[in-house]
Amino acid sequence: MFERATASLPGGSTRTTIFSAPYPPYMARGEGIRTWDLDGNEYRDFLGNYTSLILGHAHPEVVAAVTAQVQRGSAFAAPTEIEIELAEEIRARLPSIERIRFTNSGTEATMFAIRAARAFSGRSLLAKFEGAYHGTHDTVLAWSPGVPEATSGLVIELPWADPEGVERAIAGRERELAAIIIEPVQGAGGVRAATPDFLRFLRELTDRIGALLIFDEVIAFRVGPNGAQGRLGGVRPDLTTLGKIIGGGYPSGGFGGRVEVMDQFDARRAGALVHGGTFNGNPVAAAAGLATLRHLTAARYADLERLGDRLRDGLTAALERDGLDARAGGIASIFQVFPGSSLVAPEGLTPQSALFLGLLLDGFHLAPRGMGAVSTPTTEADVDDLVAAVARRLGSMQTVAVA
Numbered sequence: 368m369f370e371r372a373t374a375s376l377p378g379g380s381t382r383t384t385i386f387s388a389p390y391p392p393y394m395a396r397g398e399g400i401r402t403w404d405l406d407g408n409e410y411r412d413f414l415g416n417y418t419s420l421i422l423g424h425a426h427p428e429v430v431a432a433v434t435a436q437v438q439r440g441s442a443f444a445a446p447t448e449i450e451i452e453l454a455e456e457i458r459a460r461l462p463s464i465e466r467i468r469f470t471n472s473g474t475e476a477t478m479f480a481i482r483a484a485r486a487f488s489g490r491s492l493l494a495k496f497e498g499a500y501h502g503t504h505d506t507v508l509a510w511s512p513g514v515p516e517a518t519s520g521l522v523i524e525l526p527w528a529d530p531e532g533v534e535r536a537i538a539g540r541e542r543e544l545a546a547i548i549i550e551p552v553q554g555a556g557g558v559r560a561a562t563p564d565f566l567r568f569l570r571e572l573t574d575r576i577g578a579l580l581i582f583d584e585v586i587a588f589r590v591g592p593n594g595a596q597g598r599l600g601g602v603r604p605d606l607t608t609l610g611k612i613i614g615g616g617y618p619s620g621g622f623g624g625r626v627e628v629m630d631q632f633d634a635r636r637a638g639a640l641v642h643g644g645t646f647n648g649n650p651v652a653a654a655a656g657l658a659t660l661r662h663l664t665a666a667r668y669a670d671l672e673r674l675g676d677r678l679r680d681g682l683t684a685a686l687e688r689d690g691l692d693a694r695a696g697g698i699a700s701i702f703q704v705f706p707g708s709s710l711v712a713p714e715g716l717t718p719q720s721a722l723f724l725g726l727l728l729d730g731f732h733l734a735p736r737g738m739g740a741v742s743t744p745t746t747e748a749d750v751d752d753l754v755a756a757v758a759r760r761l762g763s764m765q766t767v768a769v770a
């Protein structure tokens with residue numbers, strides 16, 4: 368299938384983040400946390416399409432909501448009630464979101480949030496953090512091939528968890544700064560949560576210099592009923608970007624926040640910001656997202672948290688027991704395994720890629736970089752089996768004992 372795919376798709380896929388050498392598994396089907404590839408191999412999916420499937424694959428309530436909507440029609444050149452219901456559900460969970468607009472992806476969400484901040488402030492400079500991932504549009508991929516230097520010149524990189532370093536990085540350019548964007552829980556950067564103190568510092572700093580504060584909660588929203596902003600000290604951002612779980616497994620995203628910033632998109636206004644999009648607020652994705660959020664009661668978040676803790680604690684205990692050079696991190700339902708530098712991988716592989724491939728052979732699907740998430744159908748036995756498999760795979764690469 369990989370060979371067939373490469374004739375049509377560069378690298379055999381259509382998404383950089385899911386490629387892993389020598390080729391990614393090609394999936395046929397999923398149910399709960401189980402997936403089956405085209406050869407019939409079964410996996411326990413601890414990635415859930417990069418943390419977006421918080422209820423697992425083909426959850427019956429999501430399937431029912433989607434089926435009902437599909438039968439009523441897939442998209443209209445007109446707003447629908449279901450996107451209003453989804454907006455209301457999100458606003459009830461994230462009070463900083465006074466108004467919201469829906470997109471088709473997290474990339475579009477951060478693109479429009481940044482544009483809104485630039486238009487509102489009349490400034491052009493954006494500050495983002497080292498290790499951050501905000502999608503694939505030009506500004507957030509500054510310095511990448513194909514992004515004009517002029518665009519990259521409008522981006523500053525900030526050090527993580529370092530207030531003085533942040534002040535130094537923007538020194539002299541404070542009045543050019545439109546916004547600081549931060550993932551309150553970094554995903555791609557190696558799952559790590561900002562401290563409430565650091566978020567408070569960013570709030571005070573942006574208020575002082577007249578810049579906007581944007582929380583990118585595309586991944587982080589899943590850490591609790593009120594997202595990362597409800598959990599990490601209650602700092603109120605000016606804008607929040609969403610994606611992944613608000614689409615319930617379907618393509619979606621959103622950006623929202625202060626009414627005076629968001630009302631720039633009010634088409635009744637002269638000079639309103641343009642936010643077209645043939646599939647914006649798509650009713651099928653909205654139905655899936657709404658069914659997902661409604662299923663996510665406080666009790667279910669607590670269950671996810673317990674499973675996440677069991678996984679991190681179990682890994683930490685196994686690593687210590689076996690004297691393995693690795694670390695487990697994460698928050699709530701998100702986790703990450705960080706292999707250490709003393710591990711020795713088979714030739715041609717890194718410890719990280721060897722762990723990823725080894726776990727696939729063991730029937731566990733994580734991100735190639737070691738990130739994963741538990742979802743509501745995950746059981747304690749699934750978690751314990753994964754812990755044992757990770758310890759075994761790391762053990763086979765631990766040639767030198769660690770102290």
Ligand code: PMP
Pocket residue numbers: 417471472473474475477500501502503550554555583584585586610611620
């Ligand atoms: N922001 C964050 C924090 C993300 O993790 C991602 C995707 N992993 C994005 C933005 C981009 O979202 P999408 O892939 O839906 O464009």
